[in-house]
Amino acid sequence: MKRTMKRTRVFAVLCALAMGLSLLAGCGASDKSSDSSTGSSSGGTSGDAGTGGATKEITVSFMTWESEAMNQLILQSFKKFEESHPGVTVELIPSPLTDYGTKIKSMISSKTAPDVFMVGNDWVIQYGSSGNLYDWTEKAAEDGIEELYYPGVVENWKVDGKLYGFPGLLNTYGVFYNKAALDEAGLEYPKDGWSLEQCLEYAQKLTKDEGDKHTYGLYTNQSQRFDPFFVSIYAASAGDVPFTDSITNVQSVTASDSFKKAVQMIGEAIQNGYVTDNEWNVSNASTMFMEGQCPMFTAGQWFADEFIRNAPEDFEWGFVSWPIAEGGTRASIYDCTGWASPKDVEDPDLIYDMIKFIHTEMYSEVLPQTPVAPPAATDYGQAYYDKLVEEGHQDLVDGMTYMLEAETKLPVRFLDPFASDASAFITDGWGPIINGTAADGDIDAMVENINKAITNYRESH
Amino acid sequence: MSVIKSKKKKRFIGNLLRGSFLWILSFAMLMPLLWMVTAALKSNSSIMSIPPEWIPKEFHWENFPEGLAAVSFFPRFLNTVFISIMCVIGQVISCSFVGYALARIRFPGRKIWFYLFVGSMMLPSMVGLIPVYRLWTALKALNTYWPLIVPAFLGSPFYTFLIRQFIMGIPRSFDDAAKIDGAGHVRILFQVIMPIIKPAVITIVIMQFQASWNEYLSPLIYLIDGKKWTLSLAVASYSTLYAVEWNKFMATDLVYMLPTLILFFVAQKYFMQGLGSLTTSGLK
Amino acid sequence: MNNKKTKVVQKRRFWQRDGFIGYMFILPSLIGFAIFVAYPLVVAIFYSFTEWDGLSPAKFVGLKNYIYMFTTDPSFPKAIKATFLYVLMTVPLTLVFGLLLAVMLNHNMFSVKMLRTLFYLPVVLPSVAALVLWKFVYDPSYGLINQLLAIFGIKGPKWLQSEDTALVSMAIVSIWGVGSMMIIFLSGMQSISSELYEAADVDGANSIQKFFRITIPMMSPVLFLQLITGLITAFQAFNPPQLLTNYSGVGGGPNYATYLLAYSIYDKAFNGFKYGYAMAQVMVLFVIIMIFTAIVFRFSNAYVYYESND
CATH class of the missing domain: 1.20.5 (Single alpha-helices involved in coiled-coils or other helix-helix interfaces)
Incomplete structure (x- = not known):
């Protein structure tokens, strides 16, 4: 009896301890949060944002999907901002790339979003039009910040004329090539503005079969393969109707004759084994390229960052613009990521300063160290370009500039709120179409379905 | 012979x-x-490389310390250990109470509640994500460990079921002996039942520890501060947009799964005894 | 002494009554049920009739989501097909495989503990890591499987990269986790009283007869339970599509071949800003699970044997 009584007591004490510990943990945790990250939990400032007077103690938070390494560089760069704004501490909120969207969404819905965070263009349109982001129109107009950017960029960050975010970095898409492979096949290095016809010809000449091992001439990276948006480049450059009739606020899609011609050419190349098919999907294609296993490789220019840092010493690579129509005009993809703030941000002036700092100084400092993408602000990419030239890649600079200066810009995906419904029809049938195994009317059927989805949306909104 | x-x-x-x-x-x-x-x-x-190298030409042992350092392994390890232990304690306590009640206490509606609890496993878990998130937000519990630990104190259908079945296999004479001495349900639970259902409890310990250790979605949406991150988040953060260091990722993952593996191997015997209760009783 | 007796005879206060104590004891589960089951369910039903992007106020649209789901959405029929095929492939195979493994490991031979741990290993590995691993393994060019097949001169299929084989590849990964079912079966077998087997030996039964006449019937409650939990888990799987077949940030490719319904819900809600629609799909999934569970239950009397208890 006594022993069991004792055991019960011990158990009871343990339970109490457990409860107590968890309480402590909860308290401890929330204490910590009120110390360091009220920037995030109250969407702005900690301490007193007193009216005027002495320097206020403020913590501003930001969030990106960049790598840990780059985040640290960004944080370092913000030290200068802190110096010029005494009393301000800049804080980084980390996020794993894969569920960045989920995280941001939940933070916005619980009003704990960082003061400024990276966004994709479509998010700005979606969240901006539904009233969750801060409206920068006035501030931007006052300051004339719009002149900073490349042509045709900042308009896409507006919804009904209101500016809900700022362009940050532009992405361009092109073809990386293995110089040794081209040399071996006796091919001249391609020049910016080359045609799809020439590209596919190269692919054919670079395809190799050694026993069981088949090397494709052209490898398409999983996210930069020949989907309707990339094929649209061909159509637009040929002077024909592009796939989408605008970047945002799309009213309809079209599969013009040039579009279909491109699809047919690519389909043939895939059937012949010169180009990887639509389903080709490798965990780390970039490593394959660096190992010399891919003669040509479609990818975004940010892959250059990895190549520069990690490629073997003797690996020589080049970059050329995304192929257009033979004899056609310049056309390229518009893909821009940037920054936005939640609607209830506490100190917009401070955040605005921060955004300007990002454009003017932060990028200049960070990008040379991790050259991922050109800034959307035309004049501030010089440091980035210089770094690339320093690494021996004038071709990358040339290719990017060639594409950025194109007048005809096309979206890389649907940016409007009907994106999910419309894209479903692309996911559901594009594979056979581009692989060359689909029936004749399939492209038209897909286009029809997408247009129906768009009209459905437009009618009820 | x-x-x-x-x-x-x-x-x-x-x-x-x-x-x-x-x-x-x-x-x-x-x-x-x-x-x-x-x-x-x-x-x-x-x-x-093609063909694949089975035995590495060079042994990059440094992948381990480098990989671990890159994701601040140790502090997150402590965080995850803390959360896992708390959840284990929570489940053991709550499921014992509930399981005992469903097995032993004759109260009105006990059969219905049993079926409801077990039946709730059918509801896709995704449903709770955003509503519960808003709840915690209203309680200002974001960026704390509360949302990760409290649910463990509210019982889980599966573990409750396990305990109930186990207890139902214990003859009532044990209970009666204690009742004669004047014990109420609480005393019976702690003094008589708990020692006997040890295997089931250990099973719960193993399974819940593993579940908490590998939990990803909840820490993702509730933990904002990098310092509070769990290991699952840390390891996931390896997938950056530009360069994935697969070798370090694998190394870190191996270390990540070590604790759960050791736990299983050591407690194997109890684990199987605990699950053995399901044989003859099934769902009744 | 006398005091004790009178105590027992005294009328019990209400907090001493079983009814009250019972509800106090199950209070944690009641709260949990209210918060994690009842409340989300009501919310989900409500939102399934709205259009909601997860942030702005929801807009009531009646049955529009359901109509869209069953008529226009190209991903839904594919999701249903993928989900059913997946469940039909993984659940029976895992059950059978798990049972066979358990039978073989139910002997006290040398290194049996080690073997059991080895088979359980895939279960211990965090699913994120396992899926990334399998993606490597399945690569048609430099993945493990095709390289091995090449040694035997067989040209391996495209596994995850072809519409035809992607789902099967995913199912194999799921069956790879058979260890947890195996352990449950194993522990079930170990608690079958050996007297039964001894009696059978006396009657001259061979192993096959013993298996089908003793092991399986005695195990039928566990088998039944595992069938139900296996079904429920399989219907709710959503990690594999995201990590194994990810195209441009969206899982479930190619051509929606592995677009499991649970993943569709996640995709529509978090990638597509269509939370209301996702909730409608949740309702559909819930109904499907309930129907299947009910069917299995209905037929359980035919093949499940319970020892008399309580």
Whole structure:
């Protein structure tokens, strides 16, 4: 009896301890949060944002999907901002790339979003039009910040004329090539503005079969393969109707004759084994390229960052613009990521300063160290370009500039709120179409379905 | 004599055949894992080589310390240990109470509640994500460990079911003996039942520890501060947009799964005893 | 002494009554049920009739989501097909495989503990890591499987990269986790009283007869339970599509071949800003699970044997 009584007591004490510990943990945790990250939990400032007077103690938070390494560089760069704004501490909120969207969404819905965070263009349109982001129109107009950017960029960050975010970095898409492979096949290095016809010809000449091992001439990276948006480049450059009739606020899609011609050419190349098919999907294609296993490789220019840092010493690579129509005009993809703030941000002036700092100084400092993408602000990419030239890649600079200066810009995906419904029809049938195994009317059927989805949306909104 | 001998021989051969087959099968099944181990020791580029390098040409042992350091392994390890232990305690306590009540206490509606609790497993777990998130937000519990720990104190249908079945296998005479001494339900639970259902409890410990250890979605949406992150988030953060260092990722993952593995191996016996209660009672 | 007796005879206060105590004891589960089951369910039903992007106020649209789901959405029929095929492939195979493994490991031979741990290993590995691993393994060019097949001169299929084989590849990964079912079966077998087997030996039964006449019937409650939990888990799987077949940030490719319904819900809600629609799909999934569970239950009397208890 006594022993069991004792055991019960011990158990009871343990339970109490457990409860107590968890309480402590909860308290401890929330204490910590009120110390360091009220920037995030109250969407702005900690301490007193007193009216005027002495320097206020403020913590501003930001969030990106960049790598840990780059985040640290960004944080370092913000030290200068802190110096010029005494009393301000800049804080980084980390996020794993894969569920960045989920995280941001939940933070916005619980009003704990960082003061400024990276966004994709479509998010700005979606969240901006539904009233969750801060409206920068006035501030931007006052300051004339719009002149900073490349042509045709900042308009896409507006919804009904209101500016809900700022362009940050532009992405361009092109073809990386293995110089040794081209040399071996006796091919001249391609020049910016080359045609799809020439590209596919190269692919054919670079395809190799050694026993069981088949090397494709052209490898398409999983996210930069020949989907309707990339094929649209061909159509637009040929002077024909592009796939989408605008970047945002799309009213309809079209599969013009040039579009279909491109699809047919690519389909043939895939059937012949010169180009990887639509389903080709490798965990780390970039490593394959660096190992010399891919003669040509479609990818975004940010892959250059990895190549520069990690490629073997003797690996020589080049970059050329995304192929257009033979004899056609310049056309390229518009893909821009940037920054936005939640609607209830506490100190917009401070955040605005921060955004300007990002454009003017932060990028200049960070990008040379991790050259991922050109800034959307035309004049501030010089440091980035210089770094690339320093690494021996004038071709990358040339290719990017060639594409950025194109007048005809096309979206890389649907940016409007009907994106999910419309894209479903692309996911559901594009594979056979581009692989060359689909029936004749399939492209038209897909286009029809997408247009129906768009009209459905437009009618009820 | 010879009959016994040949029977023994048969058994020996049978065991030998069975054993060899099982070893070969397990080797085949575990090849991906073996590959993972070799990948953890290679340089990033040699992971992709054709034909695959089984034995790394160079042993990059530094992948381990580098990989772990890159994701601030140790503090997150402590965080995850803390959360897991708390959840284990929570489940053991709550499921014991609930399971005992459903097994032993005659209260109105106990059968209905049992079916409701177990039936709630059918509801896709995704449903709770955003509503519960808003709840915690309203309670200002974001960026704390509360949302991760409190649910464990509210019982889980599966563990509750397990305990209930186990208790139902204990003869009531044990309870009655204690009742005669004047014990109420609480005393019976702690003094009589708990010692006997130890295997089931240990099963819960193992399974819940593993579940908490690998939990990803909840920490993702509730933990904002990098300092509070759990290991699952840390390891996931390896997938950056530009460069993935697969070798370090594999190395870190191997270390990540070590604790749960050790726990299983050590507590195997109890684990199986605990699950054995499900044999004869099933769902009633 | 006398005091004790009178105590027992005294009328019990209400907090001493079983009814009250019972509800106090199950209070944690009641709260949990209210918060994690009842409340989300009501919310989900409500939102399934709205259009909601997860942030702005929801807009009531009646049955529009359901109509869209069953008529226009190209991903839904594919999701249903993928989900059913997946469940039909993984659940029976895992059950059978798990049972066979358990039978073989139910002997006290040398290194059996080690073997059991080895088969359980895939279960211990965090699913994120396992899926990334399998993606490597399945690569048509430099993945493990095709390289091995090449040694035997067989040209391996495209596994995850072809519409035809992607789902099967995913199912194999799921069956790879058979260890957890195996352990449950194993522990079930170990608690079958050996007297039964001894009695059978006396009657001269061979192993096959013993298996089908003793092991399986005695195990039928566990088998039944595992069938139900296996079904429920398989219907709710959503990690594999995201990590194994990810195209441009969206899982479930190619051509929606592995677009499991549970993943569709996640995709529509978090990638597509269509939370209301996702909730409608949740309702559909819930109904499907309930129907299947009910069917299995209905037929359980035919093949499940319970020892008399309580």
